[in-house]
Amino acid sequence: MFLSMLPRRCTIGLGPRISTPKLVSARAVGSLPRFQAQVADITSDLDSNSSRMPPVFDKTGAETVTPPVHPVATAVPQNWDEFWRKVPLWRDISTKDFLSYSWSNLVETQQQLYNFLQTTLPDQVPFDQSGTRMQTRDEFIRDVFEGITAATMAVRMTPYILSRINWHDPRHDPIVRQFLPLKSRMIPDHPNLTLDSLHEEADSPVKGLVHRYPDKALFLPTSVCPTYCTFCTRSYAVGADTATVHKASLKPGRRRWEEAFAYMASQPQLADVVVSGGDAYYLQPHHLRLIGERLIAMPNIKRFRFASKGLAVAPGRVLEREGRGDGWVDALVDVSKAARRAGKAVAWHTHFNHPDEISWVTEMAAQRLFEEGVMVRNQTVLLKGVNDDVETMKRLIRGLADNKIFPYYVYQCDMVKSVEHLRTPLQTILDLEAQIRGSIAGFMMPSFVVDLPGGGGKRLACSYESYDQDTGVSRYRAPAVTGRDKENKVYEYYDPVDSLPGKTG
Numbered sequence: 001m002f003l004s005m006l007p008r009r010c011t012i013g014l015g016p017r018i019s020t021p022k023l024v025s026a027r028a029v030g031s032l033p034r035f036q037a038q039v040a041d042i043t044s045d046l047d048s049n050s051s052r053m054p055p056v057f058d059k060t061g062a063e064t065v066t067p068p069v070h071p072v073a074t075a076v077p078q079n080w081d082e083f084w085r086k087v088p089l090w091r092d093i094s095t096k097d098f099l100s101y102s103w104s105n106l107v108e109t110q111q112q113l114y115n116f117l118q119t120t121l122p123d124q125v126p127f128d129q130s131g132t133r134m135q136t137r138d139e140f141i142r143d144v145f146e147g148i149t150a151a152t153m154a155v156r157m158t159p160y161i162l163s164r165i166n167w168h169d170p171r172h173d174p175i176v177r178q179f180l181p182l183k184s185r186m187i188p189d190h191p192n193l194t195l196d197s198l199h200e201e202a203d204s205p206v207k208g209l210v211h212r213y214p215d216k217a218l219f220l221p222t223s224v225c226p227t228y229c230t231f232c233t234r235s236y237a238v239g240a241d242t243a244t245v246h247k248a249s250l251k252p253g254r255r256r257w258e259e260a261f262a263y264m265a266s267q268p269q270l271a272d273v274v275v276s277g278g279d280a281y282y283l284q285p286h287h288l289r290l291i292g293e294r295l296i297a298m299p300n301i302k303r304f305r306f307a308s309k310g311l312a313v314a315p316g317r318v319l320e321r322e323g324r325g326d327g328w329v330d331a332l333v334d335v336s337k338a339a340r341r342a343g344k345a346v347a348w349h350t351h352f353n354h355p356d357e358i359s360w361v362t363e364m365a366a367q368r369l370f371e372e373g374v375m376v377r378n379q380t381v382l383l384k385g386v387n388d389d390v391e392t393m394k395r396l397i398r399g400l401a402d403n404k405i406f407p408y409y410v411y412q413c414d415m416v417k418s419v420e421h422l423r424t425p426l427q428t429i430l431d432l433e434a435q436i437r438g439s440i441a442g443f444m445m446p447s448f449v450v451d452l453p454g455g456g457g458k459r460l461a462c463s464y465e466s467y468d469q470d471t472g473v474s475r476y477r478a479p480a481v482t483g484r485d486k487e488n489k490v491y492e493y494y495d496p497v498d499s500l501p502g503k504t505g
Helices: 032-042 095-099 110-120 137-150 159-163 174-179 254-265 285-297 315-319 328-341 360-371 390-402 426-436
Strands: 124-126 134-136 216-219 272-275 303-307 345-350 375-382 406-412 447-452 457-460 466-468 473-477 490-494
Touching (some): 095 159, 095 315, 315 328, 360 375, 375 390, 375 426, 426 447, 447 473, 447 490
Parallel strands (some): 272 303, 303 345, 375 406
Antiparallel strands (some): 124 134, 473 490
């Protein structure tokens, strides 16, 4: 029979050993004084930095009393709730524990997932959106495990993202749709699909370093993430082996890293580096500092970014201060400040796909990063049934902008194995951009792009040379990408066969 979920632990996967932050204990559910005390404790470091504003004088010349100004992050968020308590297994989990990254009880084995679903799901869940057809708990669980067998990605989910799901209607929940594969949803892959559709391995001069654009490179120091997306474009390498894919793992290793550093330093035209994976959240703090220091020391590197979904799937870690957590965010802040002093730019690139992923914890985490001077940008993937309608995408963009997270890209979903049901035709992304542009300030408007199959890089979706909606074939050129056999190459993106005229699922 399946094993129960793992108990609390201090070591998660390949991540660092981390300690529980010292927060006050929880009282009754919904207790505002309790919550205020916990928020005050989380942000006590910020309170110490508050300052009095310059004096203000009235018309008579007398000085008026000006209250001290505190950082916004010390305020109790509006509409806060202990949403994780809706999950039966976490009904008694305090805010202190839930926000602690060391408590993070990942669901990452089939036994843990089975136990979680059995405990959390009601006896029946809706099969269709109208609720006229129902599916039993066991039928839904069977659908999930058959999907896992057919998927390219293993399942790993954090408590935070699990607690943002509507478990009374999981089949139609936008978060479930991203992270739990259901076999009944899957349709045949496109005939022109390949596992490494962006040809990253072919564009790698050394293992774990993709150099496609003349002045930019992608460094992959790890192949582990806190949460695995079913639609991961790097499914050829990221995560554990599955029944369908033996992964080209990119485990952290000093020798491999040194080869990557040596290559980057040897390329005078290279000025911009993305540190990804996997996910930079799975780098230990001293590794984050090491990578930052090495890149800052390279005269040719002017900018670098750490790519991590952590802010979307485990934002509580950002609230942990030095001495209370594992120091990952403190390391990021220190690297950012050191780079700024050296005249170089550092950013955190994160990955939100739906407004339901944003909570008051996200708001507090984003505010801390904003106050610390860390630039945060977001990259969204367009997914059918998740964010492919105007209202959802607008809410997501505005939600990010309101939290000082700059909407950077909206990607057309890559041609990834076993996720054909999540792809949309090119026309969808074109329509979304046309209808959203002008409804929000231009500097908060993301670029809607296609990452071209075959290694052509990112192109504006609307910059196609031709697009035949009957065949679903769009064609692009990428003049700046000239490596290998790419001179004057025409790249093709294919709409899902299921979306073509006259075709149905």
